[in-house]
Amino acid sequence: MVRFRISTESPVPPSAQLYEQLSFAIASRQLPPGARLPSVRQLSMQTGLHRNTISKVYNQLVGVGMVQARAGSGVYVLDNENATKVSTIQNLVRRTLETALAQGY
Structure with a gap:
């Protein structure tokens, strides 16, 4: 099992350390x-971190396509192939939304 440690004396925010x-x-x-x-x-x-902080970090990892959250099951590491697919889909959706917003929708 991987152990994660957060330094309270570090100038780096705890969420960034965990990420x-x-x-x-x-x-x-x-x-x-x-x-x-x-x-x-x-x-x-x-780690002693608040649950909201950890959830925020997990959401960031989901956002960059490193992990996948499965409802009721947990958060799982994606393999490179799945991470690429997720990232491609996220980029497509992001570009589509940006285009729609730029056109006034």
Whole structure:
């Protein structure tokens, strides 16, 4: 199990520390594709961070296509192929919305 530690003395915000640690664990395959991330509650107890902070970090990871949240099941690391598909779809949706907004819709 990967351990995450937050330094209260660091000038880096706790959420940024957690994001970087999770990103590194995923990139280095300490958390391999398909691995379930700790629950928000578990990570809150481990790091001392508020659950909302952890949820925010998980949402950021979802946003960049590193993980996928499955309702009622948890948050899972995506493999590179799925991450690419998710990222492509997110970019398409983002561009479509930006175009619609620019046209006054």
